[in-house]
Amino acid sequence: MNGAQALLRTLVDAGVNVCFGNPGTSEMHFVAALDSVPEMRGILGLFEGAVTGAADGYARMADKPAATLLHLGPGLANGLANLHNARRARTGIVNVVGDHATYHKQYDAPLESDIEALANTVGWTRTSGSTEALATDAAEAVKAAQAGQIATLILPADVSWGDGGVPAAPLPPPVRPTVAETTVQAIVDVLKSGESTVILLGNVGTRERAIRAANRISQATGVKLFAETFPTRIERGAGVPALERLGYLAEQVTWQLTDVRHLVLAGAKSPVSFFAYPGKASDLVPDNCKVHVLAEPADDITAALEAVADVVALGVEPVVQEAKRPELPTGDLTPQNWVDVIGALLPENAVIVDESNTSGLLLPVATAGAPKHDVLTLTGGSIGFGLPNAVGAAVACPARPIICLQADGSAMYTASALWTMAREGLNVTTVILSNRSYAILKLELQRVGAESTGPKALDWLDLSRPDLDFVSLATGMGIPATRAATAEELADQFREAQAQPGPHVIEASIPTLF
Template identity: 60%
Template sequence: MNGAQALISTLVDHGVRVCFANPGTSEMHFVAALDTVPQMRGVLTLFEGVATGAADGYARIANEPAAVLLHLGPGLGNGLANLHNARRAHVPAVVIVGDHATYHKKYDAPLESDIDSVAGTVSGWVRRTMAVADVAADAAAAIASARAHRHIATLILPADVSWDEGAFGVNEVVAQPAAVLHDAGQIESVLRSGEPTVIMVGGDATGADGLSAAVRLAQAYGAQVLCETFPTRLERGAGLPAVERLAYFAEAATAQLAGAKHLVLAGAPHPVSFFAYPGKPSDLVPDGCAVHTLAGPVGARAALTALADRIAPAEIAALAAMSRPSLPSGPLNVMTSADVIGALLPEHAIIVDESNTSGVLLAQATAGAPAHDWLTLTGGAIGYALPVSVGAAIAAPDRPVLCLESDGSAMYTISALWTQAREQLDVTTVVYANRAYDILRIELQRVGAEAAGERPGPKAESLLDLTSPTIDFVRISKGMGLPARRVGTAEEFADALRWAFDEPGPHLIEAVMPSITG
């Protein structure tokens, strides 16, 4: 078999059954080989950032890596933003980047670039396969590394290695995960001290088991539990422990942590301000508060569970009760749109959230909705929600996916709608159309670029405004094969959500919203 056939066969033999792809000339032998390995599902995306984001979403739900096929350095570059988000989410992914044939690289053809260096910025494992005999072994090593370390493994495959014959299979390579170092005894002493303590969960501890363990410890010893600001996958809703997330804005986060003498990190990173602001600290930990690490993002659930079982064995975590807001009426705004979603959210939904300023009240409106998963923008690179919803829907075809997207962010990866339609995925996309980059209007004042209470000047305002022309998401959606509606009232939004949830396949709702900044 040739190198491409060996690569796909190895992926399938080691449990990687989906490949999100935007291929080019260097990957044509991989494309041709797909028909020789029917177990591999190839999913075409029209932009590399959709392929990489879809792999992120797939891994968050399936807890297994998908493959991503990209074309040379520019293809990898186009996918980099959502690979950054995936790296911050600590999810496994196997990225295959085609390259020029080994003998062609010296000619510095137009698409020649330093793929290895670019890949290293987001990957925990990078390897360039130089001989067809090594393809299967390198592919198996990539899969094993991605799984064991919950990171991106990038395999660079020159075109001639892909088309050369002489490849053969390989037994599975097992990579051992790095040891998770923590001092549970120290954490026990902190909890027993009675001093004000915050347990901050993140990483793999934001599922039901990890949250339950953290809440049990907090109840037994009078501590507080917070979740990292942007969890990879947060299980929440009725019947699950209710845990508040650390606020995005530094002032609110500082208030949440105020008075703490100990901060226990269980999978969460050290809390810092998302950006630097003039005259304000970057580190959000209060003065005089000691920081203790129980576990990193991989292994936090197990560490919390073991500690809770040992020092709070009889404690039972309090669970959120079923509670939905009443369906509102009147104009659509931040409050009414959140209440509609809280009132109608279906059971076992997966919510992919990039609602930004339009979704500030969603957490409280859905806290008592049926149990669901909430996926967030882990790395801050916008244009994540539409692609991640593709991967999540493929990973869990029996669950409804609700993609909450902002109008500005949506345009980064809008072609993901085409893949939703092509694959007939059960995704309901809500685009909050407030016709502005509201978050940037807020940040303009926060960084001191505008005096408080003053409107931006005309040149600044033009860079924050999404009108002239106004984007028509209904027409865009229909042009990509999705049924779509535009709504402007709570009643219309509720009718549109029922329509989308009740009818199989993808749908889009353009929710016309007022700007929160006026």
């Protein structure tokens, strides 16, 4: 058994049985080994950003890591932006990055670069030094990924092709530490103080079970609940307690936290401004507000919330969102009405991958009472996450309809993920919100106080010269595609896409909000 075969066997034995990849010569033994380990599903991407984003979406929905296969430093570099998002999501991924043979590195061949330096910027890194050690290294990488880390295993070609590989048994998966009783009691004391309090939920704190516990606490004590601004995965809709997210704009957060004296973190970080703005605060915690930590992101957040609830809300039932959909709108599409089409027609058990950015500001309202669904959001701010995450979510949940709501500018970073959707026949309906601008930057250009907004500056925020035609782009990658200019067209095309298996793209022409 060579190293690659032992590596693949170790991965599948540890439950990592999907590998998204884009290989090169140095990964050919890994690719060849795919046939000797039938449990490993290999899924090809045409660009590494699509590969790593798919692994992120997969882990968010499967609650376990996928592997990626990447080609040396440049291949890893191409995948780093979506690894950055995954790092911020605390999504575990096992990156296998092929490298030159150990004895070849001294020659500084054209593809030689500092892979470890790149990998270190996103998490756990190890270069496997021998075929014998490879499987053990892989088992440790899986464990790191199971703990929510980006784990990069650098695989020199000779370590991969060498004989003498022995699969390693899976390591015990990491367990989320239980929050101390004293911590629970301290939070109980805060809640009983009667002072204005907010609980901010993050990580698995935005899953249904945790939300139910938090809602019980809220019902019993009157504290307000918020989800972090960009949750990794939030469960919502009819039957789940409603949970508002903190706003993206600092001004929104300031308003949401007005007069709050205690902020209790349950898997979330203390809120800070996404960017700095001249003369505005970066730390969004109000001046007289004290921050308390109930649970760190890696802790057993759900149990901690339930422990608090069992003290302050014993016997209290959560109040859940009632089923309620918006009316189907009519007329030309607007930033206000397209979300109502989604809210009115969202299928049962959907997963929404939301990179609709400014076009989607009203989406949470429109889908609040739709059938229960998950939403995946742009955790790290690095655009181009939507289409790849939809690929991964669809692979993780083949029985669920995936709805990818994708801003046009962001779509162009990783558009080739559409090809993988077609290749794998994934059940993804992508709605491209085509406002032909970097609309968020039109807003931000004003917010940062830039003095002049002349024609050269504005030209850089404008995607209409020439217009991008997403029907052509999707068709060119093998996906049936249509264009909607009115709410009626969007509704018809959305229904049609749901009625047929496999991927569909709808380009929705929507004016820019700014």
